[in-house]
Amino acid sequence: MLQAIALTKEFGRHTALHALDLTVQKGEIFCLLGPNGAGKTTTVNCFLGFIAPTSGRALVNGIDVAQQLPQARQHIAYIPETVMLYAHLTGLENLVFFDSLTGHHHSREHYTTLLLKAGLQENAIHRRVKTYSKGMRQKVGIAIAAAKNAQVLLLDEPTSGLDPHASNEFSDLLRRFSEEGRAVLMATHDLYRAREVASRIGIMKNGRLIADMEADAVDHYTLENIYMEHMRTV
């Protein structure tokens, strides 16, 4: 589903990604941890086609993002730290608008159901987004991704600033996404959330993946120790 093959990105003299190899299969939630500047966002941005790799390849469903960007993007939904929505439109109007950009035109009932499934309260659906909390905006983002029927979900710090309850709800939505056979790649600083939601956890430092483990194989305490140990020694 998602594959980085010797993915390298140089910004001037600085190498942000060093021949990164990474695969996220269907149904997997891969959480990418690492300190500031490790290369997490650069990795996500290469898959999104926001930046072009210096060498190597970023593949989405076997499609090379740098070669066939529009085709690759058809399979991708992206949720950043703050989902950008039109503040003066309602949640429903935003969903209808963003889905129309992908060529879809469904009934209001269909979009309402997607928003409800994403956990938005019924009374919020018709309120303007300027009155929404951050968690509510993230839910609209999930509904937009679900409407697109994207097979790959890329997320960059999506739970930062969410309270624990909103964060838990968000994790449930991600699990549902992966259970439907989608591949999820999430860059995060939240070790606890990563341990809760991920099927696999990778630790990046200096543009390299220095650990790649099954989430079930580590408890919170062990993960924190592994993370801190790598931060010291690599």
Ligand SMILES: Nc1ncnc2c1ncn2[C@@H]1O[C@H](COP(=O)(O)OP(=O)(O)OP(=O)(O)O)[C@@H](O)[C@H]1O
């Ligand atoms: N457009 C750019 N121009 C120059 N350098 C960049 C650019 N984007 C990223 N970098 C550098 O590439 C490296 C990796 O940055 P990146 O944003 O991928 O890290 P990150 O792991 O996402 O960090 P954070 O946790 O702070 O978000 C950093 O050294 C950063 O300064």
